[in-house]
Amino acid sequence: MDADGLSRLLTPDGWALLSALPPYDERLAMPLGERLRAEGLHPSLVAAALTQSRLRGKARAKLGDFADGMLFTPAGLEQATRLEVGAHHARRYRDAGLAHVADLTCGIGADALAFAGVGLRVTAAELDEMTAAIATVNLRHFPEVEVRHTDGLTLDLTGVDGVYADPARRAGGSRVFDPAAYAPPLDAVLAVRERVPALGLKLGPGIAHRDLPDDARAQWVSVDGDVVELGLWFGPLAPEGPGRSALVLVGGQPHVLAPDEVAHAHVGEVGTYLYEPDGAVIRAGLVGDVALEVRGRLVDPTIAYVTSDELAATPFATAYRVLDRMPFGLKRLRTYLRERGVGRLTIKKRGTAVVPEQLRRQLDLRGDATGTIVLTRVAGHQTVLVVEPVGDEVTSTNAPGGS
Ligand SMILES: C[S@@+](CC[C@H](N)C(=O)[O-])C[C@H]1O[C@@H](n2cnc3c(N)ncnc32)[C@H](O)[C@@H]1O
Structure with missing residues (x-):
């Protein structure tokens, strides 16, 4: 357009x-x-x-019914925060008792919409002229929101008690991985907390832990299994103090894994159950805490699979019953699946170079039965675990959680 x-x-x-x-x-x-x-x-x-x-x-997938009254650019929509995640951002500012937030990089205004939605006054900046015009349209129902077509780093922060930034991590259609190449650069945004301590940032979930400042509360967020962002929260926006946590949103329900101390799991034999931790938990480096929760252990020191002899309900991992296990070998696996008439196979993998689609072709599956296999390393050996999801067997009644 x-x-x-x-x-x-x-x-x-x-x-x-x-x-x-x-x-x-x-x-x-x-x-x-x-x-x-x-x-x-x-x-x-x-x-x-x-x-x-x-x-x-x-946009309905991200913004629900709000989408019907909004305008977008393709890039603006792609980068927009989902409303349900934006609501969690907004709650941090509201719960910290803040009144006036500056959104330094508002894009089409999805986060700003969530801020306004909880009653915050918002000054939003956007460098791109068309995107700023669109944000103005999208925020028209909120008199407490002002959108400015300007560089967010030059905003006058007098009277502002909280700052938010979601730097662009795309340039010329491709993803930017170097935090110095974000727009604006990560360091420039982090420096804002010297002026306004209540700073919040949305970053890509893949950023290296070593690039994160020590005073941040780092929270990786997943929505129905997809890891969508890393939030960095400073000062009053992180009442829990610096550290790492995971916010796992499942069917709209929030669950937070935020241990006081990160647990280190031991490694042991594959048990009756295999747990695949949620991606946000893995990115946050909290697999050991999931192991602790399900009274389990790791199948390998370097791989994010947890095993246990107990079935425990947890929103932080998907549980599978282990039916069989064998060393990885194409012939043997093909024979195993043929004997059981498995024609539809779910292939999960971690810690192996096997390409699932290539393996599927090589297996030449036939039959009406369904199956799930996990290809991974167990005690250093390439292994196939034949598993089945336990699904409804674990009720959520004893699931830990909270917001
Ligand atoms: C990831 S998007 C923001 C998305 C927004 N949080 C939302 O939920 O809709 C980043 C935006 O920052 C803008 N931008 C980049 N550098 C900027 C700067 N120095 N000042 C203001 N906006 C900037 C880009 O044009 C882009 O629209």
Whole structure:
């Protein structure tokens, strides 16, 4: 969408057109566009409305019903924080008793929306002109929000009692891994806490632990199994003090793993159950704490699988019953699966170079039965564990958790 498309969309007729479009359907978009242009609508308006309709459809996964009243850029949507995670960000500021937050890098405004939603006053900055215009539209229902088209690092922070930044980690369409190449650079954002101690940052979950400052509360977040971010919280935003934790959101329910001291699990024999820790727990380096919780041990010192003889309910790991185990060998595995008529196989792996899709082709599976195998190292040896998910057998009634 170009500036001309945006300004046409923001006229009463343009907005009415966007609101009147049917739910986006890829197959119908072209004939619909042709019809609208044939009716005399400006091609640039039609293109902008169809683009927005498509992006709104996509945005529902992150922003629910709010998406229907918002505008997006493809990059802005991709980088936007999911509303349910934004709500957790916002709660930190509210619970710290803060009133006025500066969002230094607001993008299309998803985090700012969550801040405004809990009653915070927000000054939001965005360097990209079109994105800043879109954020202004998206935050129009909140008089306490001001969006500025400016460099967030130059904002006057007088009267601001909390700062938030979600630096861009993409440049020219590809991901940036060096924190010095974020926009703005990580160090420049971290320096803000010398002026406003209540600083919060959203970063990519893959950043190395050694790049994290010692005074941060680092919280890796997953949503229904996908690790979505690392939050760094400072000063009053981290009442629990510096350290590492995982926030695991499952079906909208939050569970926090935040040990006072990180546990180190011992290594031992594969037991009756295998636990696959949630990705946020793994990134946070808290696999030992999951092992402690399920009274288990690691299958290998360097691999994030936990095993136990007990079945325990935990939101921090998925449990499997171990049915069989064998050294890894293609022929042997193929025979094993053929004998059992396994035609549909879930392949999980950790600590092995095997490429699941390649293995699946080599196995040439036949049959109606389903199966799950885990390829991993056990005491240094490439091993196949045949497992089945325990699913509903573990009730959530005795699951630890909290927010
Ligand atoms: C990851 S996005 C923010 C997403 C936002 N938190 C949300 O939930 O919608 C980062 C944004 O920062 C903007 N940006 C980069 N450098 C900036 C700067 N120095 N000042 C203000 N905005 C900046 C980029 O244009 C981009 O839109």
